[in-house]
Amino acid sequence: MKLKYLITLFLVFFTLPLAADIMIKDAFAVTSTPKSKSGAIFMVIHNHGKNIDRLLSAETAISKMAQLHSSEMEGDVMKMVHVKEGFEVLSYGHLNLEQGGKHIMLMGLSETLKKDSYFKLTLEFVNAGQIEVEVLYKGSAKVMKKMDHSHDH
Ligand SMILES: [Cu+2]
Numbered sequence: 087m088k089l090k091y092l093i094t095l096f097l098v099f100f101t102l103p104l105a106a107d108i109m110i111k112d113a114f115a116v117t118s119t120p121k122s123k124s125g126a127i128f129m130v131i132h133n134h135g136k137n138i139d140r141l142l143s144a145e146t147a148i149s150k151m152a153q154l155h156s157s158e159m160e161g162d163v164m165k166m167v168h169v170k171e172g173f174e175v176l177s178y179g180h181l182n183l184e185q186g187g188k189h190i191m192l193m194g195l196s197e198t199l200k201k202d203s204y205f206k207l208t209l210e211f212v213n214a215g216q217i218e219v220e221v222l223y224k225g226s227a228k229v230m231k232k233m234d235h236s237h238d239h
Pocket residue numbers: 126155156166189190191
């Protein structure tokens with residue numbers, strides 16, 4: 087009985103990811119300061135399916151709100167816009183959520199995140215349904231700039 091259960095678990099574990107058309111890569115988050123109550127999540131969303139898909143929403147226990155944002159230039163000012171209709175992911179294509187572009191905004195962080203730790207994020211897609219992602223918290227943006235700078239030397 088136990089063995090059967092294990093085999094079933096094994097099969098479920100290894101067949102599910104293969105069946106999924108949507109794959110998330112390099113999901114990470116940054117905040118503007120270490121104690122900041124808001125942050126942004128970036129990742130690459132791959133669609134290996136023949137159907138177009140759409141990211142509708144995101145949710146995480148560590149934040150009161152997670153919104154899909156895009157960054158748009160208005161004159162010289164970068165503005166963030168809440169994209170209620172979500173982000174399209176083309177079939178056999180990918181979508182970059184990146185700094186200065188589309189991203190997932192976290193507002194009302196309820197926990198102080200530890201640098202280099204992971205938290206869970208649930209993404210809701212039209213076709214793929216819910217997908218849970220582990221997001222790496224890379225620290226505050228200021229820390230990141232310092233780190234980037236140190237690479238020059
Ligand atoms: Cu934003």
